[in-house]
Amino acid sequence: MQKTLSEHLLFRIDTTCNMARFYCLSIEPSLFGDAALVRQWGRIGTRGRAMVDLYRSEAEARQAFERLLAAKQKRGYRLDAGRHHAA
Secondary structure, three states: OOOOOOOEEEEEHHHHOOEEEEEEEEEEOOOOOOOOEEEEEEOOOOEEEEEEEOOOHHHHHHHHHHHHHHHHHOOOOOHHHHOOOOO
């Protein structure tokens, strides 16, 4: 496996609600040869929190990655923070 197989950095910014959040998803190899889905989230400018989910295969991790990516985009997270400012 490669070092990082896939990574997306999402932002949710709404100045009317004083909201500035980030959500990072990445698939990385684990020490045991399986795939790890790494999630990091929090307020922009902070370290935030992190969670690692282990999967038996890269394909399983990719399914979870795509499912989480779609859910976050449905909740208003965008890939480009510069285009997602509330009016």
